[in-house]
Amino acid sequence: MQIEQEIQHLFKDRDDIPLFYIESGSRLWGMASPDSDYDVRGFHLPSKAQYYDYQKHRDLIEIMDGDFDFVSFDINKMFGLLAKSNPTVLEWVRAHIIYFNQFPEWGEFKEGLLGKIDYKALYYHYLSLAKGGMQVMQTADNFTYKKVFYSIRGLMSAELATQKIMPELLITDLFAQIDVNDPLRHWAEAYLEIKKQQKEKAQLPDAEQQQILKLLNEKIEALNLRGIQITNDLNKLQQYLTDYSFNLKQHFYG
Template sequence: MTWPRQLSEAVEAHAYPLLFATISGAHLYGFPSPDSDWDLRGVHVLPTREVLGLQATQDTISFERLEDGLELDLVTHDAAKFFALMLRRNGYVLEQLHSPLVVHTTPEHTELRELARGCVTRYHAHHYLGFSANQWRLFSKESPQRIKPLLYTFRTLLTGLHLMRTGEIEANLQVLNQEARLPYLDDLIGRKTTEAEQAPLAEEVTFYEAEYRRLTEALVQARDESGLREEVTADTRQALSDLLVRVRLNERGAQ
C-alpha cells in the first residue's frame, strides 16, 4: 500500500523523535472511502530534561490538517503514556503498534511489538465489547443510519474474537472475514469503499441487530473459554520499564 507524501512529511516535521508512526482508522480496517481522512498514530520520546523539569510536558500531541484536499489526523503519545496504556488492556494501542501500514519505524518499535505479546490478556475482550457497544449505540441513534459505524461495530467484534482465540491482533475486516465468512460484510465493505464517507444505510437494520447480538455473545463466550493469561506478566512490566529508561537516556537513538 502506498500513502500520500503528507504522512511522511508529518513524521519528519514532528517536534520529538518517534519510535514509530503507523496508519490506523479506516485504511487499517480495510474499508476506507474515497474521501476518508488519514489517521496517523505513533509514539514520541520526550527529552529527559523536559520530563525531569517543572514545565508541563506534551505527553500527547495531536493535530488535524487539510492540505491539497487531504485530511490528516495525527496523534502521538509519549513513550511513558503509551507503555502505560499497553498495560491497561487497551486494544486500540496494540492495533496501532501492530499496524502493518508503517510510515516510520525503529529497532525499538520492533522490540515493543515483541514485548506486547506479554501484554495480551483475556480481559482485552472488555475493550472490544465496550467499543462495539458504543458504536452500535451511535449507529442506532442516527437518522439516517450510516454504513461506517455499522462496519466499525462488526470490525471491533471480530478483532476481539480473533484475539481471544489466537492471541494475535488483526484489525483488517477483510482479513478477519476470510475466517468469519459473513457475506453481508463483503457487501457493506464494497459499498463503504466506493461511496462517500457518510454514506447512509438504506436497508432495514433488524438483521444487523441480530448479528450484533450474536457476535457479542460469541465474544463473551470466547473470553470465558480463552486460554490467554489473566494478567500482564511481571517480566513484561519490567522489560517495558527498562525500554523506557533506555529511550529516555538515548534520545538520539530513537530518531
Template sequence: MAETQKSSVTGRGTEDFDPQAVAEIRSRLQSVHRDGIRIGFAIESGSRAWGFPSPDSDYDCRFVYVRPLNDHLRLRAARDVIEFPIVGDIDTGGWDLKKALLLALKGNAVLVEWLKSPIVYEEEAGFRDRLGTLLDEIMVPGKVAQHYVGLFRQQWTLQEGAPIRLKKLLYALRPAIALEWMRQRSFVALPPMNMMECLETTEIDSTLRHAIIELVEVKKQTREMGEGKPPVQIDRFLGDIAERYRDLSLPSQRDNDEETAAHHLADKFYLQEVLSRKG
C-alpha cells in the first residue's frame, strides 16, 4: 500500500464548520488512503468556498487523487472518479489526476477552481504548488473564459426584470464577475475561486458592488431567499454581461505544436506523480 506520511490534514478554513461534518469528511478521506490511494488535495467547493454560503449550505468536499502504480499495470482500468453517497448535507467526491488533467487541457475551469479553494481539508505537501505551476503552462485562458460563459448562460436565461430565485442570482453573478475580472486583465490570467475576492479586485460601479454584497449578506443569514425581482443594478449588470459575451471571440485553440507541447507537459507531470510512490 502507498505511504501516506506526506499527506497532512490542515483544516485550513474549516474552523467554523460543523465539527461532525468535518469529522465525517475526514473519515471518508481516510478510507481512500486505506485503499493505498494518494490524495493530492481535498478542498471545499460550492457556495462555502465561493464566498456566499447560507446557514444550511451543503458541505461539498472535492479531491484529486493518484492511484498506486500497480493499479496502472492491470488490463482493466480503474474508475477515474471516487464517489461517496450523499448523506444529509455532506457530498464528497474526487477525480483521478488523469481525468482532471485531461479536462484542464480542454479548458474546464473546475480543476483551477479546486486548486484555488481557500478551504482545505487535507493536502500533500507541495502538490498544489506543483500542479499550479503546470496549469499555468497548459491552461488556455480563452478556453476558461468560454467555460465561464457557459456557466453564466446556464443560470441567466430570464428576461430583464422578470422574477427569479434570488439564490440563482448569485450563481449567475459568480461567472459574470469572473469574466469581468479576466477581461480587465486582457484574458491572460485565471480568476480567484472566491467570488468576493474576485469582486474585490474587479473594477465595477460602487452601487453595483454594494448591491452584490447586500445580496450575499442576505444569503448568509437566511435558509430560504425566495423569489423576487433582481435589484436593478444587478439586473442591469447581468444583462450587460449577457450582451457583452454573446459572441465572445478569444484565442481558445493552440496550434498543433503548442497542443503537443501542453500534452507532453501534462503527461510528464502525471507520470512523475504516479511514479513518486510505488505500491
C-alpha cells in the first residue's frame, strides 16, 4: 500500500494543512501479524478560515477504508495532549516509520519536548494498558497472542518509566532495555516470532495461558512495590509548547 499517496489523496479536497503522519500500532512496534491493518496517525493544521473563525470545529479527522485506518489530530489537540505527557501521542512523535513530515525544525522540537515530559504519566498509561489487556484476554475466546504482547509491552514500558528511561517502540529494542534474566523477557523473546506468524485472532494454546498470566501478574506485583512521583516541570513544558505553536502558526498562516 502506498501510504504517502493515500495521505495526499485524502487532503486533495480539504483546506486543512497536513503536517506529520506515521505508522502506529503493531507495525511500528515490530510485531505485526500477516493481516494487521495500517494504523496511520498524525497531525494537521486546520484551514486558515477555521483558524480565524469564532466557531469551534471538529479537532480530528478519522478515515477507515479497508485496512487503511487513519486518524489525524489538529495541532491544538496535539499540543493539549503533549502538555499532559500523553504517552500515545508521544509514541507518534517518536515513531521511526514516518510517511510525511512538514514540521519546521522537527528534530530540535522533538528533542526539547522529550526532555520535559512526565514519566509518571507514562507509567500509569502503560500499566493501565497492560491490565486492560489482561482482563480482556481472560474472557471467552480472547486469549490472543496480540493481547498478550500488548500487555507485555505495557508492563515493560511501565517498569522503564519508573527508572525515567524512555521505553523503546520497537519490541526487540524494548526487550534489550529489560534485565536479561527477567522471566517475562525470556518468554516474550521465545514467542515473538510465533506471534508474528499468527493471524490477529490466533489464541495461545491452553497449556501456555496460565504460564504467561503468572508472569504478567508477578510483574504487576513487582511494579506495585515501586513508587513514582511527577518528574517534570509542567509550566516549562506548557511554555515550550506555546512557543513552538506560535512559531508554527506564523510559519503556515503568515
